[in-house]
Structures are given as structure tokens and as C-alpha cells.
Amino acid sequence: MSRQLRFGYKVSAEQFSPSDLLAFTVAAEAFGFDTAAISDHFQPWRHTGGHAPFSLAWLGAAGQATTRIALGTSVLTPTFRYHPAIVAQAMGTLASLFPDRIWLGVGTGESMNEAPLDTEWPETKERFARLKEAVTVIQTLLTEDRVTFDGTYYRTRNATIYDRPATSIPLYIAAAGASAARLAGRVADGLICTSGKGMDLYSETLLPAVMEGARAAGRDPSDVELTIEMKVSFDHDLERAREDTRHWAALALSPEEKTGVEDAVEMERLADALPTERAASRWIVSSDPDEHVERVRPYIDLGFTHLIFHAPGTDQRRFLELYASEVLPRLRKVVPHTGVV
Numbered sequence: 001m002s003r004q005l006r007f008g009y010k011v012s013a014e015q016f017s018p019s020d021l022l023a024f025t026v027a028a029e030a031f032g033f034d035t036a037a038i039s040d041h042f043q044p045w046r047h048t049g050g051h052a053p054f055s056l057a058w059l060g061a062a063g064q065a066t067t068r069i070a071l072g073t074s075v076l077t078p079t080f081r082y083h084p085a086i087v088a089q090a091m092g093t094l095a096s097l098f099p100d101r102i103w104l105g106v107g108t109g110e111s112m113n114e115a116p117l118d119t120e121w122p123e124t125k126e127r128f129a130r131l132k133e134a135v136t137v138i139q140t141l142l143t144e145d146r147v148t149f150d151g152t153y154y155r156t157r158n159a160t161i162y163d164r165p166a167t168s169i170p171l172y173i174a175a176a177g178a179s180a181a182r183l184a185g186r187v188a189d190g191l192i193c194t195s196g197k198g199m200d201l202y203s204e205t206l207l208p209a210v211m212e213g214a215r216a217a218g219r220d221p222s223d224v225e226l227t228i229e230m231k232v233s234f235d236h237d238l239e240r241a242r243e244d245t246r247h248w249a250a251l252a253l254s255p256e257e258k259t260g261v262e263d264a265v266e267m268e269r270l271a272d273a274l275p276t277e278r279a280a281s282r283w284i285v286s287s288d289p290d291e292h293v294e295r296v297r298p299y300i301d302l303g304f305t306h307l308i309f310h311a312p313g314t315d316q317r318r319f320l321e322l323y324a325s326e327v328l329p330r331l332r333k334v335v336p337h338t339g340v341v
Contacts, residue, residue, distance in 0.1 A: 003222075003225065003305040004305070005300065005305050005306075005307065005331065005332065005334070006034040006035055006305060006306045006307070007032075007033055007034050007035075007307055007308075007309065007328055007331065007332075008033060008034060008035035008036060008037055008070075008306065008307065008308035008309065009024070009025065009028035009033045009035070009036045009037070009308065009309060009320065010036075010037055010039075010074070010229055010308050010309060010310035010311070011024070011025060011036050011037060011038035011039070011058075011062075012039065012310065012316075013038050013039045013040070013041055013044075013051060013052060013053050013055060013058070014039060014041050014044035014045050014046070014050060014051060014052060015044070015049075015050070015051060015247065015248075016051055016316070017051055017053070018051075018053040018058050018061070020316075021038070021053065021058065021062075022058070022061055022062060022065055023317075024316045024317065024320065025062050025065070025066060025069065025071075026065055026066060027316075027317050027320050027321075028069065028320055029066045029067070029068055029069040031320050031321060031324035031325075032324055032328065033069060033320070033324070033328075034069065034070065035069060035070040035071070035072065035103075035306070035308065036062065036066075036069050036070070036071050036072075037071075037072050037073065037074035037105065037229070037308050038055045038058060038059065038062075038071075038072075038073055038074070039055070039073075039074060039075070040055040040056075040073050040075065040076040040077065040113075041112075041113055042081060042112075042113040042114070042116060042117070043112050043113055043116055043262075043263075043264045044264050045248070045250040045251075045264065045267055045268070045271070046247070046250070046264060046267070046268040046271070047263075047264040047265040047267075047268050048268060050264055050268075055073055055076060056076075056090045056094070059071050059072075059073075059094055059102070060093075060094060060097065063094065063097055063098035063101065063102070064097075068101075069101070070100075070101050070102070070103060071094075071098070071101055071102055071103070072102065072103035072104060072105055072170075072172070073103075073104055073105045073106070074105040074172075074174070074192055074227075074229060074308060075105040075106055075107040075172075075174040075192060076104065076105065076106055076107075077106065077107060077108065077109030077110075077113065077114070078106050078131075078134040078135075078138060079108070079109065079127070079130040079131055079134050079153070080109065080114045080117075080119050080130075081113070081114060081117060081119075083154065084133075084134035084135075084137040084138045084141075084154055085137060085138075085141055085154070085156055085159055085161075087104070087106075087134075087138055088137065088138045088141040088142050088161050089141075089161050089163075091104050091138075091142070091169050092141075092142060092161045092163050092164035092165070092169075093163050095164065095165040095169045096163045096164060096165050099165050099166075099167065100165075100167060102169055103169065103170040103171070103172065103189075104138070104169055104170070104171050104172070105171075105172040105173075105174060105192050105227075106131065106134070106135065106138075106171065106172070106173060106174065107131070107173070107174030107175075107180075107192070108124070108127040108128055108130075108131050108174075108180070109127065111260075111262050112261065112262045112263070112264070112267065115262035116262065128179055128180065128183075129152065129153070130153050131173075131180070131183075132183060133151045133152060133153050133154055134153075134154065135171065135173070135183070135187060135188070136149075136151075136187075137149055137151070137154050137156065138171070139171065139187070141156070141159060141160075141161045142161060142164055142168070142169060143168070145160045146158045146159070146160055147159045147160070168189075170189040170190065170225075171187075171188050171189050171190075172184070172188055172189060172190035172191065172192045172225070172227055173187075173188045173190075173191060173192065174191075174192040174193065175191055175192070175193055175206055175209075176193065176194075176197075176201075177205065177206075178205050178206070178209040179209075181193075181205070181206045181207070181209035181210050181213065182209045182210070182212055182213035182216075183213060184210055184213065184224060185209065185210040185211060185212060185213025185214035185215075185216075185217070185219070185221065185224055186213040186214065186216060186217040186219075187217070188224065189223075189224065189225060190224055190225035190226065190227050190306070191206065191210050191224060191225070191226050191227060192227045192228070192229070193206055193227075193228050193229070194228065194229040194231065195228055195229065195230045195231050195282075195284070195299065196231050196281070196282040196283065196284075199298060199302075202228075202299070202302055202304075203302055207226070207302060207303060210224055210226070225305060225306055226302075226303050226304045226305055226306065227304070227305075227306040227307075227308065228299055228304045228306070228307055228308070229308045229309075229310050230284070230296060230299070230307050230308065230309050230310065231248075231251070231282050231283040231284065231310050231312075232283060232284045232292065232296075232309050232310065232311060232323070233245050233280070233283045233284070233285045233286075233311060233312055233313065234284075234286060234287070234289070234292055234311070234319065234322060234323055234326075234327060235287060235313070235318075235319075235322065236287050236322070237287065238285075238286070238287040240313070241285050241286065241287060241313075242276060242280050242285050243276065244311075244312045244313035244314070245276070245279045245280040245282075245283045245285065245312045246276060246279050246312075247312050247313075247314075248271075248279070248282075248283075248312045249271035249272065249274045249278070249279035250267050250268075250270070250271040251282045252271075252274055252278045252279050252281050252282050253267075253270055253271065253274070257270060258270075283312065284296065289326040289327045289330055290330065292327050292330075293327065293330045293331055293334065296331060297334055297337075300331075300334055300336050301336050301337045303336070307331075309323060311323070
């Protein structure tokens with residue numbers, strides 16, 4: 001199955017107010033972006049100037065304010081703060097209101113969003129088991145009536161989602177390792193991952209695992225859409241593009257540095273201690289649109305067809321206009337050299 005490239009806008013819920021995010025998404029649609037993906041955080045990465053709007057409520061407003069752009073989560077955790085049946089109900093309502101424009105991205109989550117609600121944060125094995133079970137609950141409720149489900153973590157009794165669309169709601173699974181990628185290949189419409197982690201992770205771990213999972217389930221691997229959040233900082237002023245990444249320095253912290261950090265104030269302190277060079281290391285930083293294309297191209301060559309661009313700067317409209325006029329037209333002309341699927 002051949003897919004056309006889709007270009008999305010990352011709605012940075014940790015950085016901007018709900019109304020600002022709405023205005024940016026309206027602009028993204030006007031500038032020709034195909035999708036908009038909102039994060040789902042209860043706590044932001046930074047306390048000072050941070051935000052954390054409720055993604056599901058925001059999607060309703062965004063759907064009403066736009067007409068074409070597809071809207072989804074990247075990503076929501078359907079295992080602790082939300083019972084998966086409530087997620088299914090919310091997505092059914094949204095997709096009924098905005099047919100063929102809503103998609104759901106899910107993942108195992110982060111402790112900083114669950115611990116503030118006094119949730120006991122389990123080990124990776126249990127978090128993944130909960131995600132698998134939650135996906136089953138969501139997919140079953142969105143396709144069947146009177147669902148009785150007896151799982152290890154979740155249960156339903158004759159549950160029905162009464163408002164749901166006639167067509168299926170695409171479900172994407174976020175993966176940073178092989179197990180979640182295999183699950184995406186087995187049961188999901190797509191994979192979600194993030195850029196800037198070393199190309200071997202994608203070529204040798206994630207994408208082969210998607211293929212393995214799909215084939216084990218008797219599916220064509222090309223039916224699984226490969227989605228990636230691209231961390232990009234683009235501006236005519238190179239120093240400005242570099243400095244913009246400082247707001248998101250927390251992304252450059254190692255897993256060991258972030259382990260056990262569940263307070264936005266402490267996360268901010270750790271991030272602010274990093275030099276600008278390290279903060280910028282997770283991002284494609286350039287003032288040259290051709291350089292952006294060449295640095296994005298390897299992901300397209302691997303088979304990613306849905307690229308969601310996350311910009312770190314405060315002037316998001318400036319980014320959207322510049323990227324839409326100077327980078328996206330060049331990317332739309334890219335023909336992959338190779339493909340994994």
C-alpha cells in the first residue's frame with residue numbers, strides 16, 4: 001500500500017494556553033498542514049510559564065474551529081488517569097462530531113502525569129500490560145455493543161458506546177522500544193515515535209518490530225502508518241533557532257536523569273542547568289530550508305509517511321508560516337530513496 005506524505009503540526013500543550021493552541025491550529029490548517037496532534041499532560045515540563053490543558057476538551061474546540069485538518073492525540077495514556085472505556089466514549093463523541101478527522105494516539109505514559117494524582121507508578125512490564133489491555137477495551141467498545149470484559153486491570157459489564165462514527169477511528173501506538181512497536185504492528189493503525197534518538201533505533205529496532213508484529217497477525221506491514229514527531233527549529237536567524245530549543249531542554253535529559261522526577265519545578269531546574277548545545281541536540285536546528293529537507297529525508301527514506309513537526313519557539317505562527325512556505329513545498333517533492341515497509 002503506497003501512502004502519500006502527510007505533514008502535521010505538534011500542538012504543544014505543555015507550552016501554550018488552550019486559546020493560543022487553538023489559534024495556532026487554525027493557522028496550521030490555513031497554511032496547509034494536514035494534521036494537528038495535541039499532547040496530553042497533567043503536568044508540564046516546566047512550572048514557570050507552563051500549561052497543561054485537557055486534550056479531549058480541546059479537541060472538541062479545535063474540531064469546531066477548523067474544517068479540514070485531522071486532529072488527534074500524541075499521545076494520551078489510557079491506563080491511569082482515564083479508564084479506557086471513558087477514552088472510547090470521548091473519541092466516539094469527537095469522531096461523531098467531526099467524521100473522518102479524529103484519531104487516537106496512545107502510550108504507556110510518564111510518571112510526572114500520574115504521580116500528582118497519588119497514582120502508584122508501576123514497572124515497565126505492568127505499564128505495557130495495562131496498555132495492551134486498554135487498547136483491547138477501546139477497540140472492542142468502538143466496534144461492538146454490550147461489551148463485558150474481564151481483564152487483569154479493567155472490567156466492563158454490558159457496556160456500549162452509543163455515539164460513535166460509522167467508520168473506524170484510527171488508533172496509533174507510541175513506541176520507544178521493540179515490544180510496543182510489535183504491538184502497533186499487530187493491532188494498531190499506526191506507530192508513533194519521536195525523532196533525534198539515533199537512526200539505528202528506527203532502522204534496527206522499531207520498524208523491524210512493526211513488520212514482525214504485523215506479519216505475525218497476518219497483516220500487511222504497509223497497512224501500518226509510520227508516524228514520527230519531528231523536532232525542528234527553523235528560523236532565518238540561526239541563533240534564534242538555537243536559543244528557542246532551551247524551553248524544551250528537558251527532552252535532552254537522559255532517562256537516568258529524569259527517573260523519579262515527578263514535579264515540574266524540579267524538572268525545570270534540571271533542564272535549565274543544561275547548556276544550550278545539549279538542549280539543541282534533540283532538534284534539527286537550521287536557518288537553511290534545504291538543510292532541513294536533507295536532515296528530514298532519512299526518516300522518509302526509512303518509510304515514515306506522517307511527519308508531525310514540533311517547533312520549540314514562542315512565536316508559533318512565525319514558524320508555521322516560514323515552514324509552510326519554505327520547507328513543506330520542498331518536502332512534498334521528496335521521493336524516498338528506499339523504504340523499510
